[in-house]
Amino acid sequence: MPTRSANSTSPAAQDSDASLRAELGGEIRKLRKERGLTLVQLAERATLSHPFLSQLERGLTQPSMQSLHRIARALGTTQQALMAAAAVQRPGASADSVHLVRSGEGLPVANPGGTARMLGSPAYSVHPVEYTGTREGFEEYYDHPGDEFVYVVAGEIEIDLQTADGPRLHVLGPGDSICYPGGTPHRWRAVGDGSRVRILTVQNATGEADRHS
Secondary structure, three states: OOOOOOHHHOHHHHHHHHHHHHHHHHHHHHHHHHOOOOHHHHHHHHOOOHHHHHHHHOOOOOOEHHHHHHHHHHHOOOHHHHHHOOOOOOOOOOOOOOOOOOOOOOOEEEEOOEEEEEOOOOOOOEEEEEEEOOOOOOOOOEOOOOOEEEEEEEOOEEEEEEEOOEEEEEEEOOOOEEEEOOOOOEEEEEOOOHHHOEEEEEEEOOHHHHHOO
16 A cells, blocks of 8 residues: 655644544434434444444544545545545635645545545546555445546556446556446456556546436
């Protein structure tokens, strides 16, 4: 798993991470209450522990992409939408301001073999996420309502898609990209050294219901 830079472990960066964890936890708590769920009920639906969810809602722990995916499905949203709620907000910026994210900013979320970082915000209809590092073996499938674009910046991956026409496997290297519709179960793994992989994904935040309305 790639190490974080010295700057990312500075007191200022740690304070920023704590603030973003609190934002993420607050969003999960808000959605849970809107759905009329208790912590125990959400934990059961997401197949996660009650103490973990309690700490997550209070901003005391950092989730993985897998746990965010389970929580999002239980709440009827996506992991990217939850991550976007913890986006970096510039001092004095309004909701309709240009959204700027500097290198290394944003709450890093653990992903198998590396980390994921949200580059967007709730104000926009797309959710861009940067993945740095990935495992060399397949993990569980992910799916979400929004269409998704994947661009390989560095390294090489094999992406497994369960499409309406059957399973599809594609090998992508630097400069390669692929798009697939919302609702497509997908997963990827590194071909070779997973620490060299860097991927940018952009997901349509409006989802399938809006796309066909």
